[in-house]
Amino acid sequence: MNGDDAQLIARVGKRDLAAMRVLYEKYAPQLYRFAVARLGDERSAEDVVQETMLAVWQSASRFRGHSTATTWLFGICRRKVAEVYRRGQGREVPGLLHARSESTPPGPGLEFWESFSRLSDEHQEILLLVFYYGFSQEEAAEVLGVPVGTVKSRIHYARHRLREALRDAGAEEGDRKRRRSERSTGT
Amino acid sequence: MIEQGRGRPGGIRSKNRPDCKLVTPLVVWVANGTATDAERAMVVLHTLTCPHCRRELAETLALRRTFQRWVERLPDLPQRAWHGFVDLLEEREEARAGHRAAVEVAEPEAVEIGSVLRPLLAWLAAESPSPAWRMVDWALAYSETQGR
Numbered sequence: 018m019n020g021d022d023a024q025l026i027a028r029v030g031k032r033d034l035a036a037m038r039v040l041y042e043k044y045a046p047q048l049y050r051f052a053v054a055r056l057g058d059e060r061s062a063e064d065v066v067q068e069t070m071l072a073v074w075q076s077a078s079r080f081r082g083h084s085t086a087t088t089w090l091f092g093i094c095r096r097k098v099a100e101v102y103r104r105g106q107g108r109e110v111p112g113l114l115h116a117r118s119e120s121t122p123p124g125p126g127l128e129f130w131e132s133f134s135r136l137s138d139e140h141q142e143i144l145l146l147v148f149y150y151g152f153s154q155e156e157a158a159e160v161l162g163v164p165v166g167t168v169k170s171r172i173h174y175a176r177h178r179l180r181e182a183l184r185d186a187g188a189e190e191g192d193r194k195r196r197r198s199e200r201s202t203g204t
Numbered sequence: 205m206i207e208q209g210r211g212r213p214g215g216i217r218s219k220n221r222p223d224c225k226l227v228t229p230l231v232v233w234v235a236n237g238t239a240t241d242a243e244r245a246m247v248v249l250h251t252l253t254c255p256h257c258r259r260e261l262a263e264t265l266a267l268r269r270t271f272q273r274w275v276e277r278l279p280d281l282p283q284r285a286w287h288g289f290v291d292l293l294e295e296r297e298e299a300r301a302g303h304r305a306a307v308e309v310a311e312p313e314a315v316e317i318g319s320v321l322r323p324l325l326a327w328l329a330a331e332s333p334s335p336a337w338r339m340v341d342w343a344l345a346y347s348e349t350q351g352r
Contacts, residue, residue: 034290041286049281059279066281067292074293129274148271153238172232176267 022086030078041070044086047150048094054145055098057134065101069094088159091150095142095160102138132182140175147172223250227257235264 028036045066052062072093080089133141146152146160157172158165227250233239234247251258 038286041289045285045289046281049285050275050278053278054275063282063285063288066285067289070289071292071296129270133274144271145275147232147236148268149275151236151238154233156238169229173229176232176264179267 023082026073026077026080026082026086029074030080037070037074040073040086044090045070048090051091051094051145051150052098054133054149055095055138055141056101057130061101065094065097068097072097084159085156088152088156091146091152091160092162099138128186129183132179132186135182136175136178139171140178143168143171144175144179221254224254224257227251227254228260231257231261231264235261235268 022040025036025040029040048069049062049066052065053059056062056065069090073090084092133144136144142161143157146157152160154165154168157168161168163171227247230239230243230247234244239247247257247261251261
């Protein structure tokens with residue numbers, strides 16, 4: 018574990034607000050993107066980050082350093098996201114990225130978002146952790162609280178499902194374009 | 205070991221190669237940069253001669269780039285977030301302190317166990333013909349004479 022992080026968490030455990038601020042500024046932006054990607058809603062994502070950091074503040078004194086700060090924080094964050102889903106507040110409208118796509122540079126947009134949002138929670142989590150955050154097998158296993166073998170099989174199936182969803186989305190988009198073209202030519 | 209593909213002169217039938225089974229699960233970890241040096245070398249060497257795994261690696265690297273571009277486009281945490289956190293922290297700490305105080309105020313007075321047990325035992329002794337219960341009856345009477 019990073020020694021700086023261990024010291025920071027130890028200081029947070031002694032109610033050191035300055036240390037908490039350093040930890041917050043280092044990790045909250047990463048956790049926020051994870052939460053937005055999972056929830057599709059900025060407000061809920063911010064609430065998840067605040068609740069995660071609050072849990073860190075309250076339990077830092079019990080942190081023994083068996084995991085890294087990163088995996089510990091992401092583990093808490095994913096449980097907070099799951100709580101939002103249990104309360105039925107997650108991903109109602111995938112409009113966030115669509116709205117942003119008007120003003121941001123070109124890149125994977127609504128089609129990718131829709132395909133991703135069709136995946137199960139487990140598959141979304143592991144794809145984000147592995148492909149965006151670059152977690153190793155062991156780190157992903159720590160965050161998710163599952164054996165390494167489960168991580169290996171889960172990432173395999175998650176990729177397979179995403180590939181299928183993207184192919185379906187591509188086919189749907191092709192159909193839409195074809196219908197638009199037929200309408201415009203009057204055939 | 206490269207096998208010649210049936211019906212395709214010079215073609216490579218990569219899916220039947222035994223080492224594909226070892227390499228395919230490692231491709232993800234090579235693509236995300238967390239494979240060991242030995243694993244990376246194994247995958248790279250294998251993909252030199254296996255078009256199936258080479259394509260798998262290329263697709264996986266492309267998927268990683270897609271994820272990076274997609275997540276980078278997500279909004280940033282608002283600047284005011286830290287101050288919001290401090291407000292939330294104070295609010296929760298106050299609520300916890302208030303809850304603790306309320307629990308202390310509302311805690312009921314301890315009930316003296318004798319005040320419950322003594323009438324119960326007296327009733328049992330009166331109702332039971334057993335000599336053992338008569339002993340209890342005697343003990344209760346004695347304890348009353350002692351003011352206990």
